[in-house]
Amino acid sequence: MRKLTVRILRAKPGQEKNAHFDEYCIEEKPRMSVLLVLDEIKETKDPSIYYESVCRSSICGSCAIKINGQPKLACKTQTSSLPDKITLEPLDVFPLIKDLAVDKSQFFEELNKKLETWVHRQKEFKNLDEKISEELASQLYESERCIECGICISACVAASCAKFMGASGCGKGLRFVLDPRNEDKEAIKKLISVLASDEGLWGCHGIGACEKFCPKEINLLKQLGKARIEVLKLIVKEWLKKPLKK
Ligand code: SF4
Ligand code: SF4
Ligand code: FES
Numbered sequence: 001m002r003k004l005t006v007r008i009l010r011a012k013p014g015q016e017k018n019a020h021f022d023e024y025c026i027e028e029k030p031r032m033s034v035l036l037v038l039d040e041i042k043e044t045k046d047p048s049i050y051y052e053s054v055c056r057s058s059i060c061g062s063c064a065i066k067i068n069g070q071p072k073l074a075c076k077t078q079t080s081s082l083p084d085k086i087t088l089e090p091l092d093v094f095p096l097i098k099d100l101a102v103d104k105s106q107f108f109e110e111l112n113k114k115l116e117t118w119v120h121r122q123k124e125f126k127n128l129d130e131k132i133s134e135e136l137a138s139q140l141y142e143s144e145r146c147i148e149c150g151i152c153i154s155a156c157v158a159a160s161c162a163k164f165m166g167a168s169g170c171g172k173g174l175r176f177v178l179d180p181r182n183e184d185k186e187a188i189k190k191l192i193s194v195l196a197s198d199e200g201l202w203g204c205h206g207i208g209a210c211e212k213f214c215p216k217e218i219n220l221l222k223q224l225g226k227a228r229i230e231v232l233k234l235i236v237k238e239w240l241k242k243p244l245k246k
Helices: 034-044 105-115 134-144 151-155 157-161 166-178 185-195 209-213 220-241
Strands: 003-010 020-027 064-067 070-073 085-089 096-098
Touching: 003 034, 020 034, 034 085, 064 151, 070 151, 070 209, 105 166, 105 185, 134 166, 134 220, 151 157, 151 166, 151 209, 166 185, 166 209, 166 220, 185 220, 209 220
Parallel strands: 003 085
Antiparallel strands: 003 020, 064 070, 064 085
8 A cells, every 4th residue: 555645735714824735644545535534634643634524425515625636525536546645725716714624605505595596486386296307307307416515616717716606506597497397487587687697607618627527427518508508598588579669
């Protein structure tokens, strides 16, 4: 087994001048994840390092960090896929909590409020179960698979320098554009106005770093393309309804 040299960024918000890397050496173990590396350093060498994790199985998204410059889940990334020198930093874009932990909750809370990510009804449901086609159900499920890890946002140049909601946000928006049960016209208009802006789909440069790094392997570029088509269709439909000016 190799000896791993692990550099961890030590940082606190508002104290950027004091940010520095601490270096630790540990023995690599079979099937060792980067999260296990962090646990071992915390337990045996330095209890003060700060990072987050909950599920340890690529479900909660909390352990997302930059590993050798690339945004990844620490619990999913095996040391065997990395060189023996490993540098760990917090995700870009989000506000720092401490060391490797960032606050993603505010970003996703604001996003969900802005997009109103729930089904808006004008009519009462006739039955508790309203059937939709299998094809549509699988399209909706695709954006439901997002674990809000923030990796696509951190990887996205557009999101790092503007108020762009990222591929995850656009995917969430598409989910509610496509859902036929979301039939409140005013709510749809509001959703379209958010998506058809630089904060939404028009802010995407289409380069694809989001899809490259998404740990759930969601086809984000296809989703962004589909969202653009569906939003444009709705804009044209509204436009055609307007009476012609004399
Ligand atoms: S789309 Fe993928 S990378 Fe982006 S937040 Fe969701 S799971 Fe993470
Ligand atoms: S395609 Fe590029 S600009 Fe668009 S969301 Fe993905 S990373 Fe960001
Ligand atoms: S600890 Fe939950 S995704 Fe890594």
